[in-house]
Amino acid sequence: MMRVKYLHLNGEEFIKATATGELDLEESKRALKVLLEDPGFSHQCDILVDLREAACELSVADIFEIVQLLVKHRLSFLGKIAILVSGEPEFDKAKFMELCSENRGIQAHAFDEVSEAEKWLGLKE
Numbered sequence: 457m458m459r460v461k462y463l464h465l466n467g468e469e470f471i472k473a474t475a476t477g478e479l480d481l482e483e484s485k486r487a488l489k490v491l492l493e494d495p496g497f498s499h500q501c502d503i504l505v506d507l508r509e510a511a512c513e514l515s516v517a518d519i520f521e522i523v524q525l526l527v528k529h530r531l532s533f534l535g536k537i538a539i540l541v542s543g544e545p546e547f548d549k550a551k552f553m554e555l556c557s558e559n560r561g562i563q564a565h566a567f568d569e570v571s572e573a574e575k576w577l578g579l580k581e
């Protein structure tokens with residue numbers, strides 16, 4: 457069965473940074489709440505989170521906190537989540553996010569190529 461909805465989130469929509477470039481966890485939580493309260497958001501949709509232009513560098517602890525947010529709202533993220541990054545250090549962190557997410561029942565996968573992420577989401581063959 458093909459999913460009817462797909463959402464592309466730029467890093468700035470989901471990951472909020474302080475003026476010094478660190479993760480602002482409280483603002484990121486607010487952004488997530490706004491997303492979840494949007495009447496157009498489908499809990500069944502697949503999501504492409506594009507972090508290639510994210511304004512902050514995420515630490516391993518930050519990634520774990522973000523995954524905890526997803527887990528807290530697990531029923532809102534029933535579709536696939538593709539995590540798109542650029543560069544080897546970011547890809548390693550995205551793979552860690554993938555591992556943490558999948559260990560907690562969220563279907564996530566890290567990518568460094570848009571076409572591969574879209575293929576995994578079933579948007580392209």
